Each structure stands twice: as structure tokens, then as C-alpha cells.
Amino acid sequence: MSEVIAGVEVPETAAVAEATRLVRDTTSPLVYHHSRRVFFFGRIHARRLGVVPDPELLYLAALFHDTGLATPFSDVEQRFEIDGADHARRFLRERGFPSTAADTVWTAIALHTTPGIPARMGPEIATTHLGVLTDVVGFGLAELDADQTEEILAAHPRGDFKNEFLRTYYDGLKNRPETTNGTVNADVLAHFRPGRPRTTTVERILGSAWPS
Secondary structure (H helix, E strand, O other): OOOEEOOEEOOOOHHHHHHHHHHHHHOOHHHHHHHHHHHHHHHHHHHHHOOOOOHHHHHHHHHHOOHHHOOOOOOOOOOHHHHHHHHHHHHHHHOOOOHHHHHHHHHHHHOOOOOOOHHHOOHHHHHHHHHHHHHHHOOOHHHOOHHHHHHHHHHOOOOOHHHHHHHHHHHHHOOOHHHHOOOOHHHHHHHHOOOOOOOOHHHHHHOOOOOO
């Protein structure tokens, strides 16, 4: 029997079932519940916007989008979003998904913290980003159906999400601070390390090797 929460059906595929087990077993309950909420909110935004993302790809993007916080430095030191995107693409390709599908999920995860760009891209990419924004900063929360929101939270409770998520976020960044420069991730690092010096874009331009 299919799983339906807040009128949103979870795709019944082998990849969805495996990804659910993998993320539930290898990440914290905080990340697992957050990732599932991102999927449900993403689907609700899709309906509101009149777009039709592939539900399986949206689910996989949502489930893997924060896995990079717990698995830093896959092969090289890089942004946590890229770690998560790389893990997801490998998961899809090893299970026979076409490269176009794997690349869509990779892009949705890689850009999920980037303002302004995902909304101009494909529906899986845009709605992953919107689902993240809703769950993390409350984007569009007032416009959501209260009963739907309540049903999602009953299945995937937030707990002390704000504080616990910020701590989890920081723990995934603290050993690779240079990867946060020029991103929203720098704000999280600055919250936990006030006064930490960092190289700004202005300093990089003025300090470049060019004479003028």
C-alpha cells in the first residue's frame, strides 16, 4: 500500500525504498525527518506553481540533499552540497538511472542553498530548493494549508529543529571553513565562530596578482 502524507504520495520504487533506508540508517533523525519534509513541501509547492517534477527524482534529491554534512571530504575538500550531490549521483548511476536523471538530482542538491538560480531551472531543481526554504526559513509557510502542514509534522516532527539544525550544519562545515567563502554557509560559520577572519571577494580582487 502506498504511503500518502498530506495528500502527497511517496513514489513506490526500489530506489526510493533503498534511499529511505540508507538515509534513515546513516544520518541523524534530524536530517532524515528534515529531508522527508523537504520532499512533501516541494511537492506542495509544485502543485501551487503548476509544475510537474518527476516525483522519484524529487524524492531522491530531497533525501540526499544534506547527506554531505555528515560525509565531508569525499575525495577532495569541497562544499558540503557537492559532497551530497556526488553521493546522490553515484547512487542513481549505480542503480541504472540515465545520466540525465542523475545530473538533474546532482544539480538540485548542488544548488539547494544558492539564492536566485534554482527557481529558473527545471521543476525538480526548483521544488527541491523551495522545499528546503520552507522547512528551514519558513518560506511560504503562511500560504500552506494548515491541515497539510500539521499532517507532515505529525509524521516528521521538528522538535528543536532551529537549534539542532544549526549545530548539525556547523558540524558539517567546521573542518572545511574555506569552502564556505562566498556562500550562505559562511553565515553559519560566523554564528559559531564570531570574529573568525575570512577572505572577502573584495580582498581577493584587490590582492590579485594583477597590477591594476
